[in-house]
Amino acid sequence: MHEFDLSSAIVATVRKHAAGRQVTHVTLRIGRLRQVVKDTLEFYFAIVGKDTNCEGATLEIIDVPAALRCNSCKREWEIEIPAFMCGDCGTGAVEVLTGEEFMVESIEVEDEEDAACTAPR
Amino acid sequence: MHRTKVRVVEDALDANNTIAAANRSDFDRAGVTVVNLMSAPGAGKTTLLERSLEGLVNTDPPTLRVGVLEGDVAGSFDADRISVLHIPVVQLNTDNGFGGECHLDANMVRSALPAVPLDEIDILLVENVGNLVCPAEFRIGEDAKMMVCSVTEGEDKPLKYPLMFRSCELVVINKIDLLQYLDFDIDRLEANIMQVNPNATVLRVSAKTGEGVEAFREWMTSVSARAGATA
Numbered sequence: 001m002h003e004f005d006l007s008s009a010i011v012a013t014v015r016k017h018a019a020g021r022q023v024t025h026v027t028l029r030i031g032r033l034r035q036v037v038k039d040t041l042e043f044y045f046a047i048v049g050k051d052t053n054c055e056g057a058t059l060e061i062i063d064v065p066a067a068l069r070c071n072s073c074k075r076e077w078e079i080e081i082p083a084f085m086c087g088d089c090g091t092g093a094v095e096v097l098t099g100e101e102f103m104v105e106s107i108e109v110e111d112e113e114d115a116a117c118t119a120p121r
Numbered sequence: 122m123h124r125t126k127v128r129v130v131e132d133a134l135d136a137n138n139t140i141a142a143a144n145r146s147d148f149d150r151a152g153v154t155v156v157n158l159m160s161a162p163g164a165g166k167t168t169l170l171e172r173s174l175e176g177l178v179n180t181d182p183p184t185l186r187v188g189v190l191e192g193d194v195a196g197s198f199d200a201d202r203i204s205v206l207h208i209p210v211v212q213l214n215t216d217n218g219f220g221g222e223c224h225l226d227a228n229m230v231r232s233a234l235p236a237v238p239l240d241e242i243d244i245l246l247v248e249n250v251g252n253l254v255c256p257a258e259f260r261i262g263e264d265a266k267m268m269v270c271s272v273t274e275g276e277d278k279p280l281k282y283p284l285m286f287r288s289c290e291l292v293v294i295n296k297i298d299l300l301q302y303l304d305f306d307i308d309r310l311e312a313n314i315m316q317v318n319p320n321a322t323v324l325r326v327s328a329k330t331g332e333g334v335e336a337f338r339e340w341m342t343s344v345s346a347r348a349g350a351t352a
Contacts, residue, residue, distance in 0.1 A: 005226075006133065009137065013131055013133045017129050033283070033284065082316070083316050084287070084319055085319055094319065106130075108127070
């Protein structure tokens with residue numbers, strides 16, 4: 001259900017960087033701990049982007065695994081379920097290395113003319 | 122037509138975080154500690170505030186000068202309940218005409234700040250919209266996030282909403298007066314909270330009978346000492 005607001009945040013970030021140009025593709029980097037449902041995000045992205053320069057843009061999501069490090073025994077591991085204790089030494093002094101990302105990585109835009117043609121002669 | 126790839130590498134919630142930082146500096150300037158209070162609908166946020174605040178604000182002089190910002194989709198039921206305590210309370214409705222937002226974001230809180238007398242309070246309690254998903258995503262410029270989780274909700278909730286349970290430094294387990302009527306394993310709930318957030322403080326409370334509420338008052342008093350120290 002939070003995908004609607006997240007889509008609005010994505011569209012705002014993309015439009016800022018597109019600076020008025022038509023956007024054709026958006027690449028996101030989303031950590032697994034964000035609990036984002038991809039299909040729902042795509043659905044809302046299309047709705048929020050309608051009638052803007054994001055309309056019709058395709059969405060690509062790079063999934064970032066949730067990786068932890070135990071600050072006591074220095075072990076690093078990836079989790080598939082939300083368990084944030086170290087199984088080896090039993091402490092909760094655990095640091096999240098990756099998995100909390102919610103980034104717009106890159107966008108693809110249409111330029112009106114080839115950049116080389118606009119250079120002054 | 123020519124296609125160009127533009128490297129962005131920006132947190133999509135940066136815009137919200139920038140406004141949260143502006144709120145933060147306003148709070149710091151006034152020396153106010155801000156607590157973002159979250160829960161599912163009906164967990165007892167407002168009742169916990171009513172019960173705990175009466176012992177803090179009705180002493181002379183007040184133990185703590187408290188202000189409350191009530192976030193709701195619609196209506197002022199919660200603000201009306203809190204206003205009986207004669208403390209500053211501001212109602213913030215997220216409804217824009219056809220069903221409101223399911224959470225508070227930094228900008229909504231910012232829009233309400235002119236109505237909050239920051240210079241007259243030590244701690245601002247922001248009661249977020251009842252929801253275990255969206256409020257966890259949006260910073261509002263708070264010092265601390267906490268949540269209320271009640272024994273009528275099920276022991277597995279921390280595992281279903283880890284983003285929320287992980288974001289909170291305090292989890293209040295409310296409605297413990299009902300345990301005798303329920304088939305509910307409170308130790309299992311606490312173990313699940315610890316699995317998701319081993320550093321969380323957990324308090325067992327009944328906002329109805331008052332059991333455990335004093336520990337919550339002590340927690341509020343201890344976080345209020347943080348003002349200005351967390352810029």
